Amino acid sequence: xxxxxxxxxxxxxxxxxxxxxxxxxxxxxxxxxxxxxxxxxxxxxxxxxxxxxxxxxxxxxxxxxxxxxxxxxxxxxxxxxxxxxxxxxxxxxxxxxxxxxxxxxxxxxxxxxxxxxxxxxxxxxxxxxxxxxxxxxxxxxxxxxxxxxxxxxxxxxxxxxxxxxxxxxxxxxxxxxxxxxxxxxxxxxxxxxxxxxxxxxxxxxxxxxxxxxxxxxxxxxxxxxxxxxxxxxxxxxxxxxxxxxxxxxxxxxxxxxxxxxxxxxxxxxxxxxxxxxxxxxxxxxxxxxxxxxxxxxxxxxxxxxxxxxxxxxxxxxxxxxxxxxxxxxxxxxxxxxxxxxxxxxxxxxxxxxxxxxxxxxxxxxxxxxxxxxxxxxxxxxxxxxxxxxxxxxxxxxxxxxxxxxxxxxxxxxxxxxxxxxxxxxxxxxxxxxxxxxxxxxxxxxxxxxxxxxxxxxxxxxxxxxxxxxxxxxxxxxxxxxxxxxxxxxxxxxxxxxxxxxxxxxxxxxxxxxxxxxxxxxxxxxxxxxxxxxxxxx
Numbered sequence: 001x002x003x004x005x006x007x008x009x010x011x012x013x014x015x016x017x018x019x020x021x022x023x024x025x026x027x028x029x030x031x032x033x034x035x036x037x038x039x040x041x042x043x044x045x046x047x048x049x050x051x052x053x054x055x056x057x058x059x060x061x062x063x064x065x066x067x068x069x070x071x072x073x074x075x076x077x078x079x080x081x082x083x084x085x086x087x088x089x090x091x092x093x094x095x096x097x098x099x100x101x102x103x104x105x106x107x108x109x110x111x112x113x114x115x116x117x118x119x120x121x122x123x124x125x126x127x128x129x130x131x132x133x134x135x136x137x138x139x140x141x142x143x144x145x146x147x148x149x150x151x152x153x154x155x156x157x158x159x160x161x162x163x164x165x166x167x168x169x170x171x172x173x174x175x176x177x178x179x180x181x182x183x184x185x186x187x188x189x190x191x192x193x194x195x196x197x198x199x200x201x202x203x204x205x206x207x208x209x210x211x212x213x214x215x216x217x218x219x220x221x222x223x224x225x226x227x228x229x230x231x232x233x234x235x236x237x238x239x240x241x242x243x244x245x246x247x248x249x250x251x252x253x254x255x256x257x258x259x260x261x262x263x264x265x266x267x268x269x270x271x272x273x274x275x276x277x278x279x280x281x282x283x284x285x286x287x288x289x290x291x292x293x294x295x296x297x298x299x300x301x302x303x304x305x306x307x308x309x310x311x312x313x314x315x316x317x318x319x320x321x322x323x324x325x326x327x328x329x330x331x332x333x334x335x336x337x338x339x340x341x342x343x344x345x346x347x348x349x350x351x352x353x354x355x356x357x358x359x360x361x362x363x364x365x366x367x368x369x370x371x372x373x374x375x376x377x378x379x380x381x382x383x384x385x386x387x388x389x390x391x392x393x394x395x396x397x398x399x400x401x402x403x404x405x406x407x408x409x410x411x412x413x414x415x416x417x418x419x420x421x422x423x424x425x426x427x428x429x430x431x432x433x434x435x436x437x438x439x440x441x442x443x444x445x446x447x448x449x450x451x452x453x454x455x456x457x458x459x460x461x462x463x464x465x466x467x468x469x470x471x472x473x474x475x476x477x478x479x480x481x482x483x484x485x486x487x488x489x490x491x492x493x494x495x496x497x498x499x500x501x502x503x504x505x506x507x508x509x510x511x512x513x514x515x516x517x518x519x520x521x522x523x524x525x526x527x528x529x530x531x532x533x534x535x536x537x
Contacts, residue, residue, distance in 0.1 A: 043195045082174075096483065131483075206227075
């Protein structure tokens with residue numbers, strides 16, 4: 001339906017869809033623009049009363065700490081309200097080689113902290129030169145250059161109880177209950193940030209002569225129809241993508257040629273012992289047709305089996321998940337009726353912003369949840385809209401070009417980094433792994449990097465974009481954690497003894513810090529219990 005609207009100024013933002021994506025977007029925009037004290041702007045969130053949120057994104061990046069601080073949520077309040085705990089990175093199990101013995105596992109970590117000596121030494125060169133001299137005898141890469149592998153081994157928190165909110169001894173993000181997180185954001189957005197909340201089904205879209213959305217025709221739960229007007233519309237309606245796809249017909253660009261996973265079976269599992277240890281990392285365990293996530297919260301775990309429907313049927317995936325849980329002594333038996341299947345088309349929209357409509361969250365794109373990039377893309381997208389909010393709908397069209405280019409590049413970087421995990425694997429046990437390892441389905445950029453890294457270490461200068469989602473350090477942790485060695489020996493004379501000795505010293509100092517932190521830091525469970533006691537719970 002087309003209507004006339006002569007006022008080009010953006011006074012009102014309408015967000016379609018709740019969940020973590022919608023409410024996080026609302027909170028970020030409202031806080032940036034000082035709502036409710038800013039009469040020049042209002043934010044309305046419209047969600048259907050009958051649509052359930054996806055609710056499986058239970059891991060965040062460290063960026064979430066700054067986001068929560070900026071929108072005005074206290075860290076203790078957040079942790080208690082969201083059944084939250086600390087995440088210090090991801091632990092990968094059986095990714096390089098398949099398990100041949102139940103007691104032998106291939107394990108490496110991608111911690112959140114930078115490697116010791118990252119900016120001041122040739123740490124990657126030191127590691128590779130030492131591997132040439134004593135293959136695999138120098139310890140796992142992250143153990144030598146980060147305290148966090150050992151902290152995760154011992155289920156340690158990244159801070160002491162007296163450490164200020166959002167401060168850290170070791171860099172951290174969170175594990176959380178996605179449903180409770182959305183509820184906390186909703187209450188905070190409405191009660192503290194002045195966001196208007198409307199429960200309604202969106203029926204139709206009204207546009208002006210330039211195909212800008214000017215209003216949404218909606219039906220409330222009681223059957224009453226209404227018109228929700230706005231100047232900028234944000235589509236957070238999840239896989240339904242009611243605006244960006246339903247109206248603007250922006251299709252998903254599939255990435256399934258290189259990343260085959262399109263399904264998951266998820267379940268919430270109780271601990272076998274109520275006071276059992278809470279993992280400090282997300283566990284990612286490879287299986288014959290994909291991988292399993294295992295996320296520890298204070299009250300339960302979120303566990304899921306990710307797989308490709310092209311190579312694995314649902315029954316096999318369920319058996320894989322249940323077998324994993326049965327072998328885990330920390331987990332209580334699960335009710336199979338609680339298993340939940342999730343299907344998705346791995347890909348992203350190259351044009352998530354069209355006219356005065358921008359898609360954020362899974363409406364903009366989704367690839368497999370490896371490395372937990374979903375919520376950080378919501379943070380980045382919402383922050384961009386908040387900080388560079390266009391004054392008019394005409395300017396919104398112009399801003400869309402830069403936004404689309406920037407976020408397409410971010411999606412491509414995510415895809416490259418996820419594909420890296422597969423192409424470095426040595427698994428050949430199934431057709432799935434043989435296909436996923438195929439470098440022919442990797443991007444030209446990733447293939448170029450891999451070719452260069454056959455002859456030299458990863459370098460900071462390889463990554464030219466500001467705010468790289470996965471910087472050089474992340475690639476180092478995966479490459480060297482999976483024991484990828486250059487094909488040609490490094491020229492040791494190329495690296496000064498001063499830099500190599502500095503790297504050796506950094507490793508020694510990291511070992512000392514590791515012992516100090518292990519001694520001083522509480523476990524996650526101890527921290528959570530003390531925090532609850534202090535809060536009178």
